[in-house]
Amino acid sequence: MFQKVLAGVLVAVVLAIGTLSCTGPTGPAGPAGESAEAGAVTGAMGLPGITGPQGPPGTGVAGGDAGVVLPVGCLSPCHGFNGVITQYQSSVHYSTFITNVGGDEATAWTTPGSVCGNCHAIDGVALRVAGKVGTTDGGVVEHLGNGQILYRNPPDAGVSTESTYAGGALVAxxxxxxxxxxxxxxxxxxxxxxxxxxxFPFVVPSGATDVSYIEKTQPGSTTTGTVVPGLLNTTGSQGPGNACVFCHKSRKDVTTYVTASNKITSLNWGPHEGPQADVFSGMGGYSYAGKTYGQSAHQAKLQCIDCHMPPVANNSKVPDHSFAPRLSACIGCHATAVNFDVNGGQSLVRASLTELRTVLNNAGALTQTATAPYLALPASVIADPAADMTLDKARPNGAADGGATVLAADQAGALYNYFLIARGGAMGVHNTKYTQQIVYDSIVAMGASPVAIALRPQ
Ligand code: HEC
Ligand code: HEC
Ligand code: HEC
Ligand code: HEC
Ligand code: HEC
Incomplete structure (x- = not known):
């Protein structure tokens, strides 16, 4: 992942030079290859020229195309220095695409009938909003136009099935x-x-009363999915941030996914990468019986785009399209913050998550190897609080390697909650209280006593 990001940043820097030279003197020779492909692909989707300033190798941009310096009207908010285009090209949304161009992912993730294209294909969200996904046996996805992707199959059974991508874009x-x-x-x-x-209107419904859904069925409920609460739990809308919820969620319905006895056969067991909405909503994790779960101060006041897309003052106040969280979005409330670890909040969650990691590892539930025999993590890795937890995988049990015993519901729930936080990336910022509560409960469920968070937050 690191390499990918680096490669992407390099490409983005090169592209930034290309964009800059629209208004400057003769630019350096434009590079060929990947970036040129990017332009072609974008063009095919109906936005020709958005990465267009990229010239063919050797001609230079402004020099070779002296006649096509962009009109002033194009500069803000999009094509100017650090405009929307440059910001976007610095984002992981863009760098991952560049890394994967021509690779297997682009094809595998966007093949019609696969489940991946609903979030990884360029038109996946638009097709979902238009009601176009694939299901079997007449299955119907509830709340499809508001982001849900799982459906009951057969309709009256407790099993949740993932709908499939119905397009054919071949662009991830x-x-x-x-x-x-x-x-x-x-x-x-x-x-x-x-x-x-x-x-520039939105693909997803983003009005004040348009809600978005994560996949979790609330225990005892007859309908699938859960609304992500809005500010002060009133409207339930994340506004334009509903778009983020469409993709940044677990893909699993933990209520039906975790059963009384769990035989884990896949390294990819658990929530998918990027389950931020499940944590932010304070509703997507495995809930323990008799416990109540709460919201943090952030839930009352903030939505995804408040922290990830603050308005850029010198760019017509259009939101930042790098999508990375910004410290500038914190200091209005945390005046002295110098990083995201406000009041040690992230460090505390990381320490607690490391404890959970240790007990899960000792139970034989975690691994980092992708091939049998699946190995538990070495002690030095487990104890390292700076270890990259996103590399952790579920260790198949009951498999040929003679792994751990089958996990009961509360233990499988602990493993699920571990991945939910480890893969969510924010170490508690998304919902401090909820994160601390589910990590605390999960450690207890594994038979250990939480140390870093000694008292369960109420
Ligand atoms: C519900 C939307 C959704 C679906 C469906 C989905 N993904 Fe993802 N996927 C995401 C999001 C969001 C991320 C980014 C997570 C992050 O970086 O925080 C991601 C990240 C990934 C990554 C890591 C990113 C990278 O390039 O290293 C891989 C690999 C991946 N997905 C594969 C798949 C595959 C394979 C499928 C189909 C089996 C799939 N995804 C289906 C939303 C989805
Ligand atoms: C992941 C989703 C996402 C992607 C990708 C994205 N945007 Fe945006 N865009 C947003 C959000 C969210 C806003 C904020 C809207 C608001 O605050 O009302 C926004 C706002 C804007 C605005 C100002 C709002 C308006 O209606 O005029 C412009 C212009 C814009 N985006 C252009 C672009 C361009 C050009 C690209 C591609 C380089 C792009 N966006 C890619 C989500 C996205
Ligand atoms: C169409 C699905 C989709 C939508 C909509 C979407 N994302 Fe993403 N996001 C992804 C995927 C997939 C990745 C992983 C990189 C890739 O493949 O593009 C990702 C990566 C990211 C990353 C980088 C994560 C990392 O590991 O560094 C951030 C931050 C992010 N998205 C924030 C947002 C925000 C904020 C919004 C809403 C404005 C949003 N995304 C909307 C699918 C989506
Ligand atoms: C209170 C501000 C805030 C809100 C609200 C917020 N985030 Fe975040 N987000 C952060 C911070 C801070 C990080 C962690 C960055 C770090 O530690 O490097 C983060 C991390 C992420 C990442 C992973 C980036 C990475 O480097 O792995 C994604 C993706 C993401 N958030 C998406 C979302 C989505 C989707 C929502 C809404 C459901 C949301 N965020 C709401 C502040 C916020
Ligand atoms: C609208 C105001 C507001 C914004 C903006 C905001 N926060 Fe907070 N945050 C709070 C409040 C209030 C608390 C609870 C503090 C308390 O209970 O003492 C809090 C708590 C936290 C905590 C838990 C530690 C603690 O003291 O409880 C962390 C970590 C945190 N915020 C990080 C961030 C980060 C990172 C950003 C920016 C990406 C951010 N916050 C933006 C208001 C805000």
Whole structure:
């Protein structure tokens, strides 16, 4: 992942130079290859020229194309220095695409009938909103247009099945058109009319009463899915951030996924990478009987885009499209914050999660190797609080390697909760109280006494 990000950053830097040279003197020779492909792909989706300033090798951008210096109307918010385009090209949404161009992922993730394209294909979200996904046996996805992807199969059974991608884009990219409904009528490249505030509408419903769903069925409920609460739990809308919820969630319904006895056969067992909405909502983890779970102060005041896309003052106040969380979004409330570890909140969660990791490892439930015989993590790795927990995988049990015994519900729930926090990346910032509660309960469920968080937060 690190290498991928690095490669992406390099490409982004090169592209930034290309974009800059639109208004400057003769630029350096434009590189060939990957970035040129990026332009072609974007063009095919109806936004020609958005990465267009990239010239062919050797011609230079401004020099070779002296006649096509962009009009001033294109600069803000998109094509200027650190405009939306440059920000976007510095994002992981873009760098991962560049890394995967021509690779197996792009094909495998976007093949019609696979489950991956619903989030990884360039048009996956638009198709979901339009009601187009694949199911079997007449299965119907509830709340499809509001982000849900799982359905009951058969309808009256407790098993949740994942709907499939119904498109054929063959482009694995979270692009402008993945989030914005760009048509001939509002695409500035087609209309020639410069951007005006609000002229880039959303693909997903994002009004004040438009809710979005994570996949968890609340225990005892007859309908699947759970609404992500909105500010002060009132409307339930994350606004434009509903788009984030469509993809950044677990893909698993923990209520039906964890059963009384769990024989783990896949290294990929547990929530998928990026289950942030499950944590942010304070509702997506495995709940222990008799416990109540709460929200942190952030839930009352903040939504995904408040921290990840703060408005950029010198860019027409359009939100930051690097999508990375920004410290500037914290200091309005945490005036003295110098990093995200406000009041040691992340360190505390990391210490507690390391405890959970140790007990799960001792129970034979974790591994980092992808091939049998599946090995438990070495003690030096487990004890390292800075270890990259996102590499951890579920250790298949009952498999040929003679792994651990089958996990009972509460223990499998602990493993599930471990992955939920480890793969979510924010170490508690997304919902401090809820994170601490589920990690605490999970350690207890594994038969140990929590040390870092000595008292369960109420
Ligand atoms: C519900 C939406 C969703 C679905 C469906 C989905 N993914 Fe993902 N996937 C994500 C998100 C969001 C991330 C980014 C997580 C992060 O980086 O925090 C991700 C990340 C990944 C990564 C790691 C990113 C990288 O490039 O290293 C891999 C690998 C991956 N997904 C594979 C798959 C595969 C294979 C499928 C189908 C079996 C699939 N995904 C289905 C949302 C989804
Ligand atoms: C992952 C989703 C996502 C992607 C990808 C994305 N945007 Fe945005 N965009 C947003 C969100 C969220 C907002 C904030 C809207 C708000 O606050 O009302 C926004 C706002 C904007 C705005 C200002 C709002 C308006 O209606 O005028 C523009 C312009 C814009 N984006 C252009 C782009 C361009 C160009 C790209 C591709 C380089 C892009 N966006 C990619 C999510 C996305
Ligand atoms: C169409 C699905 C989709 C949507 C919508 C989406 N994302 Fe992503 N996001 C992904 C995937 C997939 C990745 C992993 C990189 C990739 O493959 O693009 C990712 C990666 C990220 C990362 C980098 C994670 C890392 O590991 O470094 C951040 C941060 C992020 N997204 C934030 C957001 C925010 C904020 C929104 C809402 C404005 C959003 N995303 C909307 C699918 C999506
Ligand atoms: C209170 C501000 C805040 C809110 C609200 C918020 N985030 Fe985050 N997010 C963060 C911080 C801080 C991190 C951790 C960054 C770090 O430690 O490097 C993070 C991490 C992430 C990551 C992983 C990035 C990585 O480097 O692995 C993704 C993806 C993400 N958030 C998506 C979301 C989504 C989706 C939502 C809404 C459901 C959301 N965030 C709400 C602040 C926030
Ligand atoms: C709207 C105001 C607001 C913003 C913006 C905000 N926070 Fe907070 N945050 C709070 C409040 C209030 C608490 C609870 C503090 C308390 O109970 O003493 C809190 C608690 C925390 C905690 C738990 C540690 C503690 O003291 O309880 C962390 C970690 C944290 N915030 C990180 C962040 C980060 C990182 C950002 C920016 C990405 C951010 N916050 C943005 C208001 C905010």
């Amino acid at each position: 990219k979270v692009d402008c058109t993945t989030c914005h409904a760009v048509t001939n009528a509002n695409d500035p490249h087609k209309t020639g009319i410069p951007w005006t505030d609000g002229s």
